[in-house]
Amino acid sequence: MPKQKPCKSLVKRVRVTRTGKVMAKGAGGRHKRVRKSPVQKRRLSKIRPLEGAAVKQIRLGLGLI
Numbered sequence: 001m002p003k004q005k006p007c008k009s010l011v012k013r014v015r016v017t018r019t020g021k022v023m024a025k026g027a028g029g030r031h032k033r034v035r036k037s038p039v040q041k042r043r044l045s046k047i048r049p050l051e052g053a054a055v056k057q058i059r060l061g062l063g064l065i
């Protein structure tokens with residue numbers, strides 16, 4: 001049986017660390033930045049670890065499971 005190909009759009013949005021954590025940027029940082037406070041803009045610009053059932057689906061989409 002051939003290997004599963006990774007979902008290319010998911011590869012561009014998500015990064016997996018060496019320890020296996022799935023990291024991604026938060027939503028809401030692309031538009032209406034004038035109304036957001038500097039603290040909120042800094043928080044939205046950082047990547048964060050994902051948790052829960054989404055991690056399993058993402059790993060499946062990346063072909064890691």
